[in-house]
């Protein structure tokens with residue numbers, strides 16, 4: 206099938222590559238010429254595990270193409286997937302629809318025969334109606350359907366999630382569009398759950414899922430605070446809770462707060478959207494507020510741990526919002542770093558994938574270390590803020606030797622406290638005595 210994907214970000218690019226790998230002819234379209242140049246020259250523009258190989262393979266075999274020219278890109282496409290950003294509006298805090306509306310307006314003039322326009326971006330309820338209206342106004346009497354096709358790809362695992370989805374949700378109010386998408390997703394038939402719902406339900410499912418997961422993370426962080434005071438162990442508590450199939454074991458890992466380009470934006474958008482309908486989502490609003498407070502609390506713990514050391518130096522391991530990605534957008538680690546800088550601490554930072562993306566935000570206010578050892582050398586405290594595999598293999602005797610005061614605060618509970626104590630380092634983590 207011929208497909209066009211508008212937007213080559215963390216959603217659009219893995220989606221385009223994935224559909225090409227399934228045998229479709231895919232054209233990815235983006236307005237940024239530098240990005241398209243890089244992609245056309247075989248240079249991948251973002252890090253996703255396993256994506257580069259598939260990208261190169263499908264570019265090579267001619268099933269995957271890139272262009273800045275929308276007219277060329279959508280020519281002959283049977284499905285046009287809109288995967289542009291819907292960032293938080295700086296003033297209203299709602300999802301900003303300007304890129305969606307622009308894409309709908311621009312593509313309308315290029316519709317020649319029946320096409321399904323599938324909105325993959327995370328969008329408020331009713332966006333499908335707006336897109337439909339914009340296209341109809343742009344080109345009256347054109348033959349098309351607009352469907353909602355929410356994506357549930359996790360950053361860092363986008364390729365794995367694309368090929369092994371928990372469910373495929375299709376919000377289509379027309380039978381013809383439903384059939385076209387069934388055809389597109391035929392390779393997944395019998396391998397996953399298909400859910401055909403109304404367009405509005407589909408738009409809501411995405412926000413409701415992300416908000417629920419954000420609340421789950423907030424909840425386990427609260428339980429972690431409780432365990433620290435009560436003497437219980439959050440890992441044992443999470444394990445006990447997770448064995449209840451109604452709760453499930455996932456998203457019960459305490460941390461420095463949730464972040465990334467989805468949860469913070471989507472919880473805000475969900476609560477704004479609900480307020481417009483006169484509904485207060487108290488749980489969502491509480492999670493939003495307390496997730497902000499958590500990051501400040503984590504920074505304060507670090508400052509307290511440094512105590513009254515003169516000219517303290519702190520090693521920060523991890524800048525991305527989670528492991529397996531190079532994305533530092535809305536990263537709790539970045540917010541904590543900013544807070545520590547406000548407290549006047551001198552920081553040596555290291556992240557396996559996120560350094561380049563962090564530099565335009567942190568400039569020369571921190572020391573950029575080349576590896577873990579370099580980051581920790583001469584410091585008074587080492588703080589782990591992101592759950593990278595690499596950090597699980599810290600060489601404790603080397604750290605003990607190289608650090609000015611050998612102490613670790615592990616805000617992802619990655620390390621084994623017995624081993625660290627044996628090596629003679631001080632260790633603190635979340636939700637339990639260490």
Ligand code: UGA
Nearest residue numbers: 356357358359360422456457458460463464465467526527
């Ligand atoms: C999230 C959803 O998980 C995807 O299903 C969805 O498609 C995606 O948003 C999206 O809307 O595009 P993602 O933003 O990649 O995916 O990140 P998650 O893996 O969900 O993690 C979000 C945040 O919660 C991270 O900061 C992570 O460290 C934190 N988290 C997650 C915890 O602190 N504890 C946990 O147990 C789980």
